[in-house]
Amino acid sequence: LRLGVLLYQAHLYKEALEALKLLLEAEDEMALKTAGAAAFCLRDWKKCVSYLERLDADKDADVLLMLVQSYLAIPDTGKAEVAIKKLEKLSPDDYRVFAAYGCLYLLKSRFNESVASFKKAIEKGDNSASTRLNLASALERLEKYPEAINYCEEALKLAPGDYATLLLLASLYTKVSRYDEAEKILEEFLRLYPNSAGAPKAREALKALKERKK
Secondary structure, X not given: OHHHHHHHHOOOHHHHHHHOHHHHHOOOHXXXXXXXXXXXXXXXXXXXXXXXXXXXXXXXXXXXXXHHHHHHHOOXXXXXXXXHHHHHHXXXXXXXXXXXXXXXXXXXXXXXXXXXXXXXXXXXOOOOHHHHHHHHHHHHHOOOHHHHHHHHHHHHHHOXXXXXXXXXXXXXXXHOOOHHHHHHHHHHHHHHOOOOOOHHHHHHHHHHHHHOOO
8 A cells, every 4th residue: 555655646656556456456445545546647537436436435525526527527417416516515615616517517518607607716716727718618608709718818828838728719819800819829739739639620720810811
């Protein structure tokens, strides 16, 4: 167990999971929690859930938060909602609860509720780029483009060069006819992610913007 914990603390997540294998089979609580955290850091959401669901997590905010984020990423909105409600009972004023509800409502296409939840999270102290990006996404779906741009720009300041933020901001600038700014964002995206899955569409969008000037 000690070796597994030390490997986890050293960010050697795969090695930690291997070291904890026997204890996991024995349902050791600390081993399950450490393995769940390691899988979470590896973004192996289903494996994370497979470990953490074996714990009695109703009074452990850290475990519930990992479960919430994993369920949202899978996505499994039913289990996510149950876990969020449990987390809310433990920490009703925690900004992470409101951010989680925002993500849940975004997945369910309940955009007005999503916006309200994300704004509440920010009001409660959420300084993350991800919440601002998600809020911008919800506002975009409501066609509130200027407000979406404000939050997307904030997200980019907090996480410069972020893949999803650059793509969303370029799209938003284009929708409000801020073409020069959209061009700059797409050029930055292609400089940072030239071989990414989003690169072909970004090149097409950039080409279309440049052709407007001819």
